[in-house]
Amino acid sequence: MVDVAFGPEPGKKPATPAAAYLHDLRRKRLYGGLLLIFFVASMASGFLVAQERNAGDFLDGLQRLGDFPSEVFAEAWDKRGNLPGLMWAAVPSLIETVNIALASTLIGALVAAFLSLLMTRGIARWPRLIPVLRRVTDAFRALPEIVIALMLIYILGGGAVPAMIAIALHTTGALGKLFSEVAENADLKPIEGLSSVGATWGQQMWFGVIPQVAPNWLSYALLRFEINVRASAILGFVGAGGIGYELKIAMQWGGGRYDQVVAIFLVLFLTIVVIDRLSDRGREKLVTGR
């Protein structure tokens, strides 16, 4: 009743539900509007800054966007007879790229599996290590593959191994976090049961936790494999072997070898699509059990 006499206190919500609703709505709209204005402004100014720092102009570039692909495809079309042979010739380097991805995913996943058990609350062997291991995996995850790869190329020389190590390190970081999130949701009762019969920590993990988390872990590892195939193609482009390197060499040659560019491109595209499909199917099967 005091409100009726003196009006609502400043900052207090109006009394009737309708007024309160409208008040909330207005505030929400105001915040939403401000956020939108801020967002649009930062997008626009960011775009202008990026364009100013760029060598070419956006609108000019848009017109030239089709030039390079059409030049490449026109030449490849003229020499379309070469394509099957060139595609076949690209297969060994493709296998190297896929091997880099597969080996690094396997190594990364195995290390990540071990680390994730050590950094999950409730099942860790040494709980004091949890924060340390988390920071370490955070750092592994934050480091782009290219940094490690380029430094290793300096030490080990060009080739597949620097790329493999670089991707494996990043994979360890990325999967370690995801694996540990899965393990956090694992049921602890099997561990209790196992420890009551005197199982060691390793046995508790192997028989109590791994069977619970295996499907999700595998599904994450498959997704990572997809990502790593792309990453290993990109690392090849900076000198770490595989099909990316072949592509770079062919591109640097410029006109005259565009048929090879298209052949490599087609092989890479088909591989990525096939691997995506297979891993999609595999993950669905793992997660839904069908």
Add this chain to the structure above:
Amino acid sequence: MTATFAQPAAATAPILSAMRRRRLAALAVPAVILAYFAYIFVSFDIAGLAQRARMDNAAILLADFVSHKVHVSRDNRSGTLVSAIEGEAKGTYPDGTHPDWVTVEPSRTVIDLGGGHVVTYDEAGARYDVPGYGLIDIRPEGGGLHLTAPEPLPDWINASGNRVTVTTDAGRFTYTRSKVETFRYFAGWELFFFTLDSPYHGKGALALLGGLMTGERIDPARANIIGMAEDFWNNRMWRHGDVAWAIFETILMAFLGTFGAAIISLPLAFLAARNFNLLAPVRFALRRVFDFVRGVDGLIWTIILSRAFGPGPMTGALAILITDIGSFGKTFSEALENIDEKQVEGVRSTGATAFQRARFGVIPQVTPVLLSQVLYYLESNTRSATVVGAIVGGGIGLMLTQAIQTQKDWEEVAYYMVLIILMVMLMDSFSGWLRRKLIKGE
């Protein structure tokens, strides 16, 4: 009890055989993995890698990460003596000045490497006194160099007719006919705050902090705090200003690419969702477009775009944008297909148009899913932007690859690596914070 064991023997047989199969599978998986690693070992020639590996390069790299060296070199023909940090023009001591462990006398120069190691340059040649070994004396004779040192020569002295190199714990000494050079190593990164030409160099952290606001002006033209900030920001050796700008550029690429892709793919996702677009051919075509864009891979988009737009951050942003349209289009349209139709129904009953139904019936439902997806990509794209930047030539990725390719500025590589890790971690926690704020409304 015996009855319960004996009786279901027939029933346990399939279970036992299933167990056997599983045990076999449990053994087969490690065996396959092991076999694959053996294949990789051969295929990647890891055995040969041990020979090809340049462990000296690794030592240089690791030493450079945490230490720096000062070159004291004399031109044997003109006799000019120069001290330079890392041997770079930017780190050269001003004319006639040298570090305090170098004593310059009219006819000779004495370099104290610490721990009793003393190098002397004189008119006849140069001498290096190594404690516990003896005096290494080098003087040019005729067309070559004459070395006098206690025999037998240890393996840390590398001598040929034209060149003598001595490597010890205290430093490194090289004599050729044209030049004599001594390196002394120090812990830490050189000139990280101020270069030699700055009046604030070598003043000591406490003295500088104490005189930050008050105290006598070290450089009479500028207030201390402004002068220090300017000299730090424009440090020619480390280029802090340029590095900060490059980091900003990298984040800008990720930001423009991610949100640009989200804005473009949202309407496309409506067209590709079964419950919003009844034209199956359009849906099918759009889905294949998404698949194509994703399948072509960021690398190829980056190459095509940098041909059209030239090097720079906008090209990088567009490459991220195009690659992400494929991923966003797919996940957004899946999210749209999984919405609860009841809300749309409710909005429809008030006579809302299709746009209003989408705005008030659909968007509020899918916002949390889409937003968390977009923010997740923002974080991961910050990392990709480093790689894309290295290819298109923009941002911290470019600076990093340039520093790596010079093969000597490893301390800068270490600096950029630390900054990249911090940047990605920052974006990670920022996107996590934003996600909690926007979705859960905390």
